[in-house]
Amino acid sequence: MKMHSNTIFITGGTSGIGKGLAEAFHRLGNQVIISGRREDRLRSICAANPGMRHFVLDVTDFSAVRNTARKIIKEFPGLNCVFNNSGVQGRHDFASGKPIDDPAVLEEIQTNLLGLIRVSAEFLPHLIKQQSATLLNVSSGLAFVPLAAFPVYCATKAAVHSFSLSLRQQLRDSKVKVIELIPPYVATELGGAGKAPPGALHQMPLETFITETMKELAGDADEIAIGGAKNLLAASSPENVKKIFSGMNH
Numbered sequence: 001m002k003m004h005s006n007t008i009f010i011t012g013g014t015s016g017i018g019k020g021l022a023e024a025f026h027r028l029g030n031q032v033i034i035s036g037r038r039e040d041r042l043r044s045i046c047a048a049n050p051g052m053r054h055f056v057l058d059v060t061d062f063s064a065v066r067n068t069a070r071k072i073i074k075e076f077p078g079l080n081c082v083f084n085n086s087g088v089q090g091r092h093d094f095a096s097g098k099p100i101d102d103p104a105v106l107e108e109i110q111t112n113l114l115g116l117i118r119v120s121a122e123f124l125p126h127l128i129k130q131q132s133a134t135l136l137n138v139s140s141g142l143a144f145v146p147l148a149a150f151p152v153y154c155a156t157k158a159a160v161h162s163f164s165l166s167l168r169q170q171l172r173d174s175k176v177k178v179i180e181l182i183p184p185y186v187a188t189e190l191g192g193a194g195k196a197p198p199g200a201l202h203q204m205p206l207e208t209f210i211t212e213t214m215k216e217l218a219g220d221a222d223e224i225a226i227g228g229a230k231n232l233l234a235a236s237s238p239e240n241v242k243k244i245f246s247g248m249n250h
Contacts (some may be wrong), residue, residue, distance in 0.1 A: 001134045001177060003218050007031040007079045009072055011059055012086035014041040016188030017138060018019070020210040021083060033072060033079075036086075050195055059086045060107065069122035082115040082123045083136040084160075089153040089190050105152050114158035117163065127176050127239025135171075136179045137164045141229030143182070159183050168222060183209060184228035202228065 008025055012018040013034025015172045026032045035057035036042055042054035051136060057068045090104045116137060127133035139160040146154035150244045161180060168178040187203040204227045216224045225233050 001081070001179065001217055002132065003211075003214070004028045004030060006081045007033070007076050008081040008083060009035070009079060009123070010038075010078075010083040010085055011035050011057065011115070013054070014045065016190055016206065016210070017183060017186060018083070019045060020206055021213070022052065023049060024210050024214050031076065031078075033076065035068065041112070051234060054112060059119060060110040062118055064128040065115070065118045066122055069119070073123070073126050079123075079249045080130045080132065081134045081136070082119065082127065083138070084119055085138045087112050087116055087153075087190060089139065089150055091149050092152055092232075093149075095149065100104045108152045109156055112153065113159050114240070119169065122169075124176065128174050130169075131175060133176045134179060135167070135176055136181055137167075138181045138183065139164070139184055141225065141232035142182050145232040145235050147185075178222065180223045181213065181217075182223060182225040182229045182233070183213075184226060204228065 003025075005024070008022075008030050010018050010022050010032065013022045014036035018034065018036070020033045022032050022045070025145070031051070031053075032049075033053045033055065034042060034045060035055045036055065038056050039054075039056045046054050047098050050051060053087060054066050055072065058064055088108055090101070090108055092101065092105065094169035098221065119135075120135060124135070137160055139155070140157040142150065142154045143161045146158070161182075163179040163218045164178055186203065186209045187206050209226055212226050213224065216226065
């Protein structure tokens with residue numbers, strides 16, 4: 001994708017990958033607009049990056065997504081990039097016999113998948129009209145080789161991968177490029193200490209992840225796997241997945 005002179009809207013921009021990408025693209029001279037649920041963080045990030053803008057947005061709220069999209073498009077008619085980055089992750093043990101934490105499961109599905117679908121749907125009519133546009137969906141290496149401790153998260157990210165494939169096909173005759181960014185286990189609030197079983201995964205420093213991602217985004221790939229996510233894609237055959245699960249300590 002083109003790395004400068006864009007107007008970019010990024011969901012989940014208050015921390016981690018979203019914040020890192022926002023600041024990296026801001027440094028390249030792009031107009032960056034971030035969103036998230038925590039207004040104090042949004043204000044702090046924009047204050048540290050003069051010219052960056054923010055909108056408070058919870059992507060699980062359909063009306064809020066629609067209204068925010070309309071406001072952004074009206075204020076920034078040159079908008080040509082939308083990055084779907086919002087995500088949450090929780091542990092769920094379906095073998096424990098305990099009742100399911102339905103609100104937590106629903107939040108993961110609504111944030112990671114339904115929110116992404118809603119944001120895409122609201123902005124695509126505008127993106128299609130641009131001379132060149134990018135829709136970037138952040139999935140995960142765990143979309144390809146799931147980790148048993150996070151079954152709902154992995155399932156939503158697998159759905160993001162599938163949705164991105166379908167969307168790319170539907171938009172094949174348009175000027176909208178659909179990119180799937182596939183992170184490994186990155187050292188962020190989402191992938192914080194203690195979430196993964198000891199030794200199961202190795203965290204990639206956020207700064208390293210952002211540096212490698214920016215280099216890859218400057219190319220023309222539809223799917224961009226970073227770091228250890230490349231190995232997960234290579235291991236994602238049914239035979240290899242079975243071997244991985246059989247060797248895991250659940």
